[in-house]
Amino acid sequence: xxxxxxxxxxxxxxxxxxxxxxxxxxxxxxxxxxxxxxxxxxxxxxxxxxxxxxxxxxxxxxxxxxxxxxxxxxxxxxxxxxxxxxxxxxxxxxxxxxxxxxxxxxxxxxxxxxxxxxxxxxxxxxxxxxxxxxxxxxxxxxxxxxxxxxxxxxxxxxxxxxxxxxxxxxxxxxxxxxxxxxxxxxxxxxxxxxxxxxxxxxxxxxxxxxxxxxxxxxxxxxxxxxxxxxxxx
Ligand code: SF4
Numbered sequence: 072x073x074x075x076x077x078x079x080x081x082x083x084x085x086x087x088x089x090x091x092x093x094x095x096x097x098x099x100x101x102x103x104x105x106x107x108x109x110x111x112x113x114x115x116x117x118x119x120x121x122x123x124x125x126x127x128x129x130x131x132x133x134x135x136x137x138x139x140x141x142x143x144x145x146x147x148x149x150x151x152x153x154x155x156x157x158x159x160x161x162x163x164x165x166x167x168x169x170x171x172x173x174x175x176x177x178x179x180x181x182x183x184x185x186x187x188x189x190x191x192x193x194x195x196x197x198x199x200x201x202x203x204x205x206x207x208x209x210x211x212x213x214x215x216x217x218x219x220x221x222x223x224x225x226x227x228x229x230x231x232x233x234x235x236x237x238x239x240x241x242x243x244x245x246x247x248x249x250x251x252x253x254x255x256x257x258x259x260x261x262x263x264x265x266x267x268x269x270x271x272x273x274x275x276x277x278x279x280x281x282x283x284x285x286x287x288x289x290x291x292x293x294x295x296x297x298x299x300x301x302x303x304x
Contacts, residue, residue, distance in 0.1 A: 074164040075100040076135065077120070077127035077154060080303045081142045084150065085294035087203055087234050087262045089185065094148040095139055099165075100127040102155040104189055106238070107266065109212040115238075115266055117292075120302065121154040132168055136175070146180035150187065151200075157192035169199040183232070191216040195224055201232040203262075208247050210240025210266070222255035234260035236290075240269055245278050252284055259286045267292065 077098045084094040101124035107115030120126060130138075139149060149172055156165050169184040176182050183201050188194060190205040191213075204221055207213035225233050235257055237248040245263075252261060261284060265275045272291055279287050298304040 072164055072167060073129045073131050074161050075124065075127050076130045077118075078303055079135070079138050079142075081147075082304050083293060083297075084148060085292045086264065086290045087236060088232070088260050088288070089148055090290060090293050092148050093143075094150050094185075095142050097135060097139075097149070097151050097156075097168075098127075099151065099153045099156040099161050100124055101158060101161070102153050102189065103158060104155070104191060104207070104211075104213045104216060106207060106211040106213055107240070109210075115211075115269070117267075117300075118154065126154075132164065132171060135168060136171055139172070144176075148181045148185055150185045152187040153189075155189050155192065156186055157188050157194070157197075162192070162197075165200075166197055169197070173199040185232075189213075190221065191218055193218055194221050201230060203234050203236055205236045205238070206248070206251055208237060208239060208244035210244045211238065214247075219255070222251075222257065226255065226257065229259075231259070234262050236262040236264065238264050238266060239275055240266045242278070245275070245282075249282060249284060257286065260288070261286045262288055262290045264290050264292065267295065 077100045079097050081095050084090055084092045098121055100121055102122050151165050172184050173182050186200050187203040194202050239245050265272050276289050279289055294304050
């Protein structure tokens with residue numbers, strides 16, 4: 072079994088509840104969404120270079136695992152990201168990879184692989200993973216693709232390591248996120264990030280303070296503060 076992977080590198084997690092944790096990033100190639108790209112606005116995706124299904128190189132499960140072990144055989148978070156790691160045949164690859172990681176590294180912390188997924192794909196029936204589940208808001212132009220059944224599943228799991236992420240472009244987005252949170256009774260690890268260079272972080276911070284939603288947390292992209300807009304950090 073093989074999948075196309077754009078890059079594998081070691082850095083610190085930049086966002087969410089694991090922000091600042093040493094992390095091995097496995098970035099899968101290809102994503103069918105185009106966040107932020109509307110009639111009048113441009114794509115805001117940080118990883119435009121990984122959106123094509125043909126970017127990167129083909130790796131087998133064993134080759135990816137070998138790379139992970141070479142980078143670190145001590146406790147390190149492993150993050151499957153993209154592009155979108157759960158699209159098409161990548162889903163089975165991610166499932167098998169997380170199983171392999173769990174079997175071979177179960178005596179270490181972070182035996183459960185973290186996966187960042189865009190909210191379009193189902194997260195049901197994926198063992199050995201914890202989820203960073205996006206919900207795309209109206210400003211992204213991608214809300215119509217969201218698979219809301221995922222919220223029922225994530226709520227039932229009650230896994231303290233799961234998180235739901237909202238990237239907020241404007242107040243309409245923030246209010247929509249609040250509605251979705253209420254509709255699905257979400258109350259843990261609700262991560263809010265401003266669209267980079269569009270929404271000033273302090274504005275979002277004030278909305279979060281005013282609304283005071285249980286479980287809400289502001290997350291600014293640590294990697295950009297540390298290293299700027301570079302690839303592979
Ligand atoms: S879902 Fe993620 S990878 Fe795909 S376009 Fe949106 S931000 Fe980029």
